[in-house]
Amino acid sequence: MKIDIRSRSQAAMQIVLLAGVVLSSLLLPSRAAAALGGDVTSVETDQQQMKAKRAVRATASYLVHEITTPYGTVVREYVSPDGKVFGVAWRGPFLPNFQQLLGDSYATFAQAAQDARSAQPRRSRNAPLAVAQPNLVMHSGGHTRAYVGQAYIPGMIPQGVDAQEIR
Amino acid sequence: MPRKYGKGGNVRRIGFVILISALVFAVGCGGSSSTPSTPTTPTTPATNTPVAECIQFLDNSFFFGSVRLADVKIGGTTLGGSAVNVAPLAVNAGPVPSNPQTNVAYTTVQVCTPGSTTSCVTIPNVAVDTGSSGLRIPASLLSTLNLPNVTLSTSTPATGGSTSSSELASSVPIHVMGDTSIPTGSSIPTTCSQVPTGTGSTTTGTEEDSVAALGANGLLGVGNYQYDCDFVGNLNPCTSSTTLPPGTYYTCTSTSCTASAVPAAQQVRNPVSLFTDNNGVILELQAVTTGVGAATASGSMFFGIGTQTNNGLSSSAVVLPLDPSINDPAWGGFTTVFNNVSYPNSTENNLLLANSGNTIGTVGSFLDSGSNGIFFLDQPTSGIADCSSSSGEKFFYCPGSTQSFPSVTNKAFNGNVSPAPFSVTSAITLFSGSNTAFSDLAGPNTPQNPGNPSSLQQAADGYFDWGLPFFYGRNVYTAIQGVTPPSTPASGVAVPAGPWWAY
Numbered sequence: 071m072k073i074d075i076r077s078r079s080q081a082a083m084q085i086v087l088l089a090g091v092v093l094s095s096l097l098l099p100s101r102a103a104a105a106l107g108g109d110v111t112s113v114e115t116d117q118q119q120m121k122a123k124r125a126v127r128a129t130a131s132y133l134v135h136e137i138t139t140p141y142g143t144v145v146r147e148y149v150s151p152d153g154k155v156f157g158v159a160w161r162g163p164f165l166p167n168f169q170q171l172l173g174d175s176y177a178t179f180a181q182a183a184q185d186a187r188s189a190q191p192r193r194s195r196n197a198p199l200a201v202a203q204p205n206l207v208m209h210s211g212g213h214t215r216a217y218v219g220q221a222y223i224p225g226m227i228p229q230g231v232d233a234q235e236i237r
Numbered sequence: 238m239p240r241k242y243g244k245g246g247n248v249r250r251i252g253f254v255i256l257i258s259a260l261v262f263a264v265g266c267g268g269s270s271s272t273p274s275t276p277t278t279p280t281t282p283a284t285n286t287p288v289a290e291c292i293q294f295l296d297n298s299f300f301f302g303s304v305r306l307a308d309v310k311i312g313g314t315t316l317g318g319s320a321v322n323v324a325p326l327a328v329n330a331g332p333v334p335s336n337p338q339t340n341v342a343y344t345t346v347q348v349c350t351p352g353s354t355t356s357c358v359t360i361p362n363v364a365v366d367t368g369s370s371g372l373r374i375p376a377s378l379l380s381t382l383n384l385p386n387v388t389l390s391t392s393t394p395a396t397g398g399s400t401s402s403s404e405l406a407s408s409v410p411i412h413v414m415g416d417t418s419i420p421t422g423s424s425i426p427t428t429c430s431q432v433p434t435g436t437g438s439t440t441t442g443t444e445e446d447s448v449a450a451l452g453a454n455g456l457l458g459v460g461n462y463q464y465d466c467d468f469v470g471n472l473n474p475c476t477s478s479t480t481l482p483p484g485t486y487y488t489c490t491s492t493s494c495t496a497s498a499v500p501a502a503q504q505v506r507n508p509v510s511l512f513t514d515n516n517g518v519i520l521e522l523q524a525v526t527t528g529v530g531a532a533t534a535s536g537s538m539f540f541g542i543g544t545q546t547n548n549g550l551s552s553s554a555v556v557l558p559l560d561p562s563i564n565d566p567a568w569g570g571f572t573t574v575f576n577n578v579s580y581p582n583s584t585e586n587n588l589l590l591a592n593s594g595n596t597i598g599t600v601g602s603f604l605d606s607g608s609n610g611i612f613f614l615d616q617p618t619s620g621i622a623d624c625s626s627s628s629g630e631k632f633f634y635c636p637g638s639t640q641s642f643p644s645v646t647n648k649a650f651n652g653n654v655s656p657a658p659f660s661v662t663s664a665i666t667l668f669s670g671s672n673t674a675f676s677d678l679a680g681p682n683t684p685q686n687p688g689n690p691s692s693l694q695q696a697a698d699g700y701f702d703w704g705l706p707f708f709y710g711r712n713v714y715t716a717i718q719g720v721t722p723p724s725t726p727a728s729g730v731a732v733p734a735g736p737w738w739a740y
Contacts, residue, residue, distance in 0.1 A: 180431065186296060187443070196294050197610065198702070
């Protein structure tokens, strides 16, 4: 029920193919990552940039690409039947690279974080962050060396899918 | 380590996925000179290139600066402590009048050029943070010193000990935040500053490592770890280029930085782990009256647990080890039982797992002096009103009157249970005067209730961030992973190996 792919380096051109398909997309040159809101090929870019292992799991309504990074954080990217990443989630000792993982939604996140800071300077900088906007819902919490969070684009969630499944 | 999906689950999964047994990229790792590099790709830099560090926070702010060696003293009789292994603590508005702080415990540190007793600065108002590890000081406060840069070839191992007047960490790597000497100007690596790549937006993370932005003269991380990148289980992925996390360590020339693996010995280090009394700290803060707070609060930080007659582990304190299993919902912390419901909640997590096949989406509860409130759950789950969004305090709780929760407990993965009674008073009430210490300041983990998550998800994913309010009137212990505890405690009861908290 899953595909295990192990990649050591995006720069590696010495590739030994033991078995498999899906190769053509993996050999595409690195492109600007656009995970959340992007298409499924951006997941592969993410995987390469994270130098991570990836497993794919199917539900009735979407695919979940689970990327296990070498630094211990697990990232899950939720892909709709039309090939779009509608949600991402993470859990592990280090925060993921948000500019890469959130793609075009990064600016919304950064602005929301900035707004939250200026609106509520008394709250600690390491207190959990929540974003609830029409084009981005996000929660980022946990503490140093144990982080957790989710982000999704409400309008992209496939019909019948509960946003709470993104975790 | 493959994960299991849909254990005991229903039939929502469909079996179309083709199994590919192996798709292996064999990498020729002969040398690094021909490897193309990008800012996100670790390479092998010259070993004498200075090391820099980045820390990112949940609110998308970050600290960036060089790692340098210093001799560090904290407390001791020369710095106002009552004994060699004691540092005074003070909760007040902090050193920046335009940026007054709430529930921040400050202490005084002395930073010297390694080996010197005269080339030193004494820095008051450094915030004490049991949620991080290592000393971080804005460069502006160290300009009179000439602290040597840490490089990958730095071989001087940090040492430590104590003198007749204070504890000492010698040649310990510290974070010199906002140090513009490497790289010069504003060339902070984009993986730290989070300059977006996707759109034309110029919104970035916010550098907050000045005294003005911090509301403190630095951050003293006296948390559960020896080395910056350690986490529960003693893994340190920053030491290898194949496991280096994003936005952590770099080596920098005068013009640019490259993400780089850094051996543990060259990482920013918890100075306490080098002291004679090195297995953790005890924070002891005076009690603060519920409902009103106090203008200021004072207390002490003890170094070592069970190593001296003044720092014994109390027989009434319950040890809460950090859950080391990443497959547990309470990974990295413990479970809080609130209104007879456990947060995070294994049963609810298992239910979600069965429903959707999706795995754990939470972490354990934790104690953290660097959080200025008790942050937990959300309004629907806690039953406590959020402050109105127009009040300016919307990220805190604002119950109509003080609410007490006398029967709350914290439960560790090993079964240890410790009572955790606490109260919540309206933040608007507390902030109406000029007090700075509040034992009952609290807020939701998820203000604004994003996406209106169901009660099931809130129950499954809830956890408690027990910030400084919980520390008042208690002795809170933070034990360091990888440091051998005293085999025969000088006082108190037997001391287990870290990482754990107790109170």
